[in-house]
Amino acid sequence: MTAAIIDGKEFAARVRAQVGVHVARLKADHGITPGLAVVLVGEDPASEVYVRSKGKMTLEVGMKSVEHRLDANTSQADLLAVIEQLNNDPEIHGILCQLPLPKHLDEDLIINAISPAKDVDGFHISNVGLLGTGQKSMVPCTPLGCLMMLRDYHGSLSGMNAVVIGRSNIVGKPMAQLLLNDSATVTIAHSRTKDLADVVLRADIVVAAVGRPEMVPGDWIKPGATVIDVGINRLDAPEKGEGKTRLVGDVDYESCADVAGAITPVPGGVGPMTIACLLANTVTACCRANGLDEPEGLTA
Numbered sequence: 001m002t003a004a005i006i007d008g009k010e011f012a013a014r015v016r017a018q019v020g021v022h023v024a025r026l027k028a029d030h031g032i033t034p035g036l037a038v039v040l041v042g043e044d045p046a047s048e049v050y051v052r053s054k055g056k057m058t059l060e061v062g063m064k065s066v067e068h069r070l071d072a073n074t075s076q077a078d079l080l081a082v083i084e085q086l087n088n089d090p091e092i093h094g095i096l097c098q099l100p101l102p103k104h105l106d107e108d109l110i111i112n113a114i115s116p117a118k119d120v121d122g123f124h125i126s127n128v129g130l131l132g133t134g135q136k137s138m139v140p141c142t143p144l145g146c147l148m149m150l151r152d153y154h155g156s157l158s159g160m161n162a163v164v165i166g167r168s169n170i171v172g173k174p175m176a177q178l179l180l181n182d183s184a185t186v187t188i189a190h191s192r193t194k195d196l197a198d199v200v201l202r203a204d205i206v207v208a209a210v211g212r213p214e215m216v217p218g219d220w221i222k223p224g225a226t227v228i229d230v231g232i233n234r235l236d237a238p239e240k241g242e243g244k245t246r247l248v249g250d251v252d253y254e255s256c257a258d259v260a261g262a263i264t265p266v267p268g269g270v271g272p273m274t275i276a277c278l279l280a281n282t283v284t285a286c287c288r289a290n291g292l293d294e295p296e297g298l299t300a
C-alpha cells in the first residue's frame with residue numbers, strides 16, 4: 001500500500017481563507033478587528049521560525065498582530081505586567097506566550113495569568129478543565145489541527161482505535177481528550193509503555209507526538225491506518241552540504257507511508273495547521289468577547 005498524503009499545507013490555507021472571511025465580516029458588520037499578541041521571552045530557534053511565520057499570516061488574514069519581545073533575563077514580575085496589560089487591552093483578543101520560557105520563569109504561573117478568554121493556546125487550567133469535561137473552551141492549536149484533518153479524512157471517528165504516542169500537556173493529553181469527545185477508543189502511550197509496537201499496531205489512528213526523530217517504524221503501523229505526525233525535528237544533513245539541516249517527524253515517513261492508508265508529511269503537515277488554528281482560535285475568541293455567533297467549523 002502507498003498512503004494517501006494528507007496535505008496540511010493546503011488544508012491550512014483553506015482554514016486561513018475561512019478565517020479571513022470571518023475577519024472581513026467582523027470589520028464590515030461590526031467595526032471590529034481581531035487582534036493577536038505574541039510574547040516572546042529570550043531567543044529560542046524553534047520559536048523564532050514560528051513567530052515569524054505566524055506574524056506574517058496574522059496580517060494576511062486581516063487581523064492585528066502585536067509582538068512583545070522581551071529580554072531573556074526578564075523578571076517574572078515584568079512578564080506578568082505585560083500579560084496584565086494585554087489582558088486589559090480591548091483590541092487584543094488572543095494572547096500567546098511562546099514556550100518554552102527561560103528556566104527562571106514559572107511556566108504554569110505565567111500561562112495561568114493569561115485571561116482564559118484570550119488564551120488562544122488553550123493551555124490555561126480553566127480551558128484544560130473545560131476541554132476535559134467536554135465543555136466549550138479554547139482548544140490547543142496543534143491537537144485541533146490534527147482533529148480537523150482526521151475529521152476531514154474520515155468523517156466520523158466514532159469507535160475507531162486511536163493511539164496517541166506522547167503525554168505532553170501541549171499535544172498528547174488534549175489530543176486524547178478531543179479524540180475521546182469524538183467517540184474514538186483512545187490509548188495514550190509514552191516512554192514507559194510496555195510493548196509499544198503491539199499497542200501501536202492495534203491503532204486505526206496513530207498520532208505521534210514524542211519529539212523523537214523518526215522513532216515510529218512502518219512495521220508498527222496496521223495496514224491502512226491513518227498516521228498523524230506531530231514531530232518537527234531538525235537534523236543535520238551533511239549530504240545537502242556543509243551546515244545544512246532537514247526536518248523530520250516522529251515517524252519514519254518512508255516505511256510508514258508504505259503501510260498506512262493516509263499520512264501527514266513533515267514539513268507541510270501538522271505545522272501549518274497549528275498556525276491556522278491559532279488564527280481560528282483568535283477569531284473565535286474575538287466573537288465570544290463581543291457576544292457574536294462564533295464561526296462554524298473553526299473549533300472542536
Ligand SMILES: Nc1nc(=O)c2c([nH]1)NC[C@@H]1CN(c3ccc(C(=O)N[C@@H](CCC(=O)O)C(=O)O)cc3)C=[N+]21
Nearest residue numbers: 046047049050097098099100121267268269271272274
Ligand atoms: N505557546 C506556544 N504555542 C505554540 O504553538 C508553540 C510554542 N509556544 N513554541 C514553539 C512551538 C513550535 N510551533 C510550531 C508551529 C508551526 C510550525 C510550522 O509551521 N512548521 C513548518 C515548517 C517550518 C520550517 O521550515 O522550519 C511545517 O511543519 O511545515 C513549526 C513550529 C509552535 N509552537
